[in-house]
Amino acid sequence: KRLVSGLTKTRDNIVSGMDSIFHGFSKIDDDFYEELEETLIMGDLGVRTTEEIIEDLKAKVRERHIKEPMECRQLLIDSIKEQMDVGETAYEFEDRKSVVFVIGVNGVGKTTTIGKLAGKFRAERKKVVLAAADTFRAAAGEQLKEWANRAQVDMIGGQEGADPASVVFDAVAAAKARKADILLCDTAGRLHNKKNLMEELKKIYRVIEREYPEAYHETLVVLDATTGQNALAQAKEFNEVADITGVILTKMDGTAKGGIAVAIQAELGIPVKYIGVGESIDDLQKFDADEFVNALFY
Ligand code: GDP
Numbered sequence: 001k002r003l004v005s006g007l008t009k010t011r012d013n014i015v016s017g018m019d020s021i022f023h024g025f026s027k028i029d030d031d032f033y034e035e036l037e038e039t040l041i042m043g044d045l046g047v048r049t050t051e052e053i054i055e056d057l058k059a060k061v062r063e064r065h066i067k068e069p070m071e072c073r074q075l076l077i078d079s080i081k082e083q084m085d086v087g088e089t090a091y092e093f094e095d096r097k098s099v100v101f102v103i104g105v106n107g108v109g110k111t112t113t114i115g116k117l118a119g120k121f122r123a124e125r126k127k128v129v130l131a132a133a134d135t136f137r138a139a140a141g142e143q144l145k146e147w148a149n150r151a152q153v154d155m156i157g158g159q160e161g162a163d164p165a166s167v168v169f170d171a172v173a174a175a176k177a178r179k180a181d182i183l184l185c186d187t188a189g190r191l192h193n194k195k196n197l198m199e200e201l202k203k204i205y206r207v208i209e210r211e212y213p214e215a216y217h218e219t220l221v222v223l224d225a226t227t228g229q230n231a232l233a234q235a236k237e238f239n240e241v242a243d244i245t246g247v248i249l250t251k252m253d254g255t256a257k258g259g260i261a262v263a264i265q266a267e268l269g270i271p272v273k274y275i276g277v278g279e280s281i282d283d284l285q286k287f288d289a290d291e292f293v294n295a296l297f298y
Pocket of ligand 1: 104105106107108109110111112113250251252253254275276277278279283
């Protein structure tokens with residue numbers, strides 16, 4: 001139910017527009033497809049993904065000799081789900097000893113999201129250690145510390161400007177000593193300096209490989225859904241410097257641009273793993289593509 005309420009604006013943006021097309025057209029013609037296409041693009045599904053969805057819909061309509069616009073509704077829902085298919089979308093790291101790197105540019109909600117994740121795992125009785133390895137930003141560590149306190153988990157930090165890899169090194173030692181289930185690392189997100197970012201991440205990954213080879217690891221990128229197409233562009237850029245295994249879309253509660261989740265999964269083949277639907281610690285939800293599409297359309 002929370003998912004639906006968090007998606008009200010996105011739903012209004014995409015689905016009401018579409019339903020007025022299904023009702024407004026008496027036959028399936030080029031105008032019909034054009035209007036649908038426009039609605040999907042306005043709904044932030046992305047040009048490429050939209051074109052594929054429309055092509056797929058046309059093929060289905062031809063194959064099944066469909067004549068009524070209203071009959072296209074379910075076919076369209078199916079096409080969107082198919083576009084979003086990224087195979088298994090498990091939350092692998094939740095079930096084993098893991099190191100989870102979280103990256104994302106300033107202001108997207110990275111700190112808040114790490115706090116929410118820590119709170120969620122702690123509520124599931126998992127042992128969590130936070131690593132404040134985004135040492136570039138002044139006050140990033142302090143802000144994360146507040147969230148660590150709120151979530152009641154331990155945090156390992158470093159001085160501003162400290163080597164992020166050394167913070168991760170210390171955090172791994174702490175995670176092992178405390179038999180932590182999940183080590184959550186707040187890492188940098190300076191996209192304007194991709195080469196440095198890549199070097200920094202490589203160095204951090206090396207620390208993990210050497211010091212904590214038994215742990216499973218993932219890299220999640222946090223994106224602000226309210227930025228729409230820009231979030232997709234950021235995901236692409238981060239994917240060039242790191243092996244991104246999942247996306248967290250924040251601020252889904254306040255935006256009509258939630259359709260970007262479709263574009264991200266369709267264009268990058270990377271699963272959206274969680275969405276942020278508010279500012280407090282429990283405003284984080286697991287994301288499932290089918291559930292998401294169902295919440296929009298039914
Ligand atoms: P960071 O700079 O990426 O670490 O971003 P912060 O975690 O400091 O968050 C920036 C702002 O976004 C803060 O005001 C957060 O409360 C807000 N924020 C983060 N996630 C969400 C969300 O899912 N929904 C809403 N409405 N606000 C959020």
